Amino acid sequence: MTAPRGRTGRPPLTEARKTEIRREIARAAVDLFVSQGVTSTTGEQIGRAVGLSARTVWRYFPSKESCVTPLFSEGIHAIAAFLREWPSGQSLQEAVDRWLVAGTGIAGGPDRSTVGALVRLTRTEPGLRAVWLQTYDEAEPAFARALAERAGLPADDLRVTIRAAMFNAALRAAVEHYAWREQYALRGDHAQGERTAAETELEATLRQALAVASEGVK
Structure with a gap:
């Protein structure tokens, strides 16, 4: 008989932390938009500014403008x-x-x-x-x-x-x-x-x- 498997990996983020992450992404996006323009800004750059991957950025926002x-x-x-x-x-x-x-x-x-x-x-x-x-x-x-x-x-x-x-x-x-x-x-x-x-x-x-x-x- 095998023991039930426990949950592995990182604990789920709280709603407060998700809100904080969204705000961090937003501020990073604004800084980049102002300094280099919207067209020249990429999701990779926005994510890098807050220590996230572009994939994570797109989980929170559907486009760079919506950030x-x-x-x-x-x-x-x-x-x-x-x-x-x-x-x-x-x-x-x-x-x-x-x-x-x-x-x-x-x-x-x-x-x-x-x-x-x-x-x-x-x-x-x-x-x-x-x-x-x-x-x-x-x-x-x-x-x-x-x-x-x-x-x-x-x-x-x-x-x-x-x-x-x-x-x-x-x-x-x-x-x-x-x-x-x-x-x-x-x-x-x-x-x-x-x-x-x-x-x-x-x-x-x-x-x-x-x-x-x-x-x-x-």
Whole structure:
């Protein structure tokens, strides 16, 4: 009689570790895209930057452009969380200010310079542009659910759908506006000081965009 075989090999990765790996791949991909362009970047190079094989990279992402998805998604998730936590009866300005003071940050997700560099690439790289727009397309239902929950309405209510679309469009326009402003701020002899001003502008731009989109949302 033979003894039952035990499980061999490495233990399975936790979901937290998988998320961490996806983020490491995303950051490596952005660094390579910015430094040498999307066309010149290969899956082998992305994997090598984080100590993985290209085969492992393709297990996490279907294409090199899609490797950046986690960095796009983190900001979207932060905004959805903000909308869910926005107390009924509190103005949007008050909610945003409290969130920023708490240190959460309205942009959430990766650092702003990474976001700026990545969003700028979406203007010249069709593959990245497709990923960027797809991220916002998938975000809209999440925004709708958050707004519906806040208003006590069904998620498929037309008013909720329209408001979510307004928030979605306003946020994308604000981030793109910031990214291109940051590009110009990084030029010149006073790049560091101007960049700080541009980063401050991201919060102001998002505040303004959300305020416009929130008109009529009580």
